[in-house]
Amino acid sequence: MATATISTRQNIRLTAQRLFRERGYSAVGMRELAKEVGIEAPSIYNHYKSKDDLLREICFDIADQFFEAFKAIDPEEKAAGKKLRSAIKGHIHVIAGNLEASSVFFNEWMFLEEPHLAQFKKLRHEYELKFRDLVDKGMKRGDFKTMNTKLVTFTIFSALNATYDLYRTNEKLTEDEISENIANLLLKGLKN
Amino acid sequence: MATATISTRQNIRLTAQRLFRERGYSAVGMRELAKEVGIEAPSIYNHYKSKDDLLREICFDIADQFFEAFKAIDPEEKAAGKKLRSAIKGHIHVIAGNLEASSVFFNEWMFLEEPHLAQFKKLRHEYELKFRDLVDKGMKRGDFKTMNTKLVTFTIFSALNATYDLYRTNEKLTEDEISENIANLLLKGLKN
DNA sequence: TCTCAAAACTAACACTTGTTCGTTTCAAAA
């Protein structure tokens, strides 16, 4: 029986993710976080430089995962529909595997302090451009109907990024069910 | 020239909407809010009972507007597509007319205190059911393809509710452009 | 001009915020 002993650092991280998601970054105090972990507030500083440092680790870890998922898309695939479907599935897969952290990523990033805030926005924009490029190429190839690219990409992200709180209320849905349904709906909407 | 003189109460409300949206409810202090209005913090309490009271007014005002918009849908219309399109347009219209307040509605409602928090959730659920019913009827009529109703409704809301920050980055888009595009995309995706 | 209520003010309370300091505890390496 492999009893996974969790380090205090991991414990802090996981608890922070949960609390930040449940109550919001600025509403969660270091004392409350510490209490939930089972230590005193100052002890947290043996593992993290600051509250912001904690938020930063959470947000940038998720950012990395999104980029990694995108890299896994087959570069040989030409059909825009299949390519976008793959990107959508990868994106949702990251969310599904990090429900709490991704919720923090989406809703609490604004509390990042400079210079990390600017860095975060840049990464986010880069990632959005990758999707927009997929949509754009699909339209130029004639696979997708020609529409306002920015607006379409925005709508796709809106649908994908909200999936994290789909698990909370609808536990019965599996990741595949969710991503299949959403991908089908969006791709059919895009089709030429 | 009708120089619209704004009451202090309105001023507080509008400033609160802006600050709550920009920085988050719990990160905005009463002193900061007061300063932005041009008064001292205790003076706010001549107009609002508490910070929560302010949030409550903002959130429930938007809730009312969503319900009002829904009422305006032609009850004689039978085609599910047209009906849903009308609901989508009404929903987006409320957001477009209340960019800051609706952002607070979507992102800060969790800070409402009981019993208003429970009341808010109830209203929100009722409203979601109205949309879900539209989707459901459309499927049963054969206008829409049969899919997981909850999931589909959720996806629609995700797309609609994110429009508030579409204006921030893409000022050139008009409300009609936005709602037409999103409605077209979603309705085509739903079609049988 | 006087009145009176609405709305502004200053001062303060009780508590919480993130964080630092200096010390003690602890567990593994020597």
Place this chain on the structure above:
DNA sequence: TTTTGAAACGAACAAGTGTTAGTTTTGAGA
């Protein structure tokens, strides 16, 4: 058994939290 560095601790700081009490200012109606 001694050493050593990591990690825990209690106490404290300076600043900020929402809010109340009591007082003064303000401006419209009588």
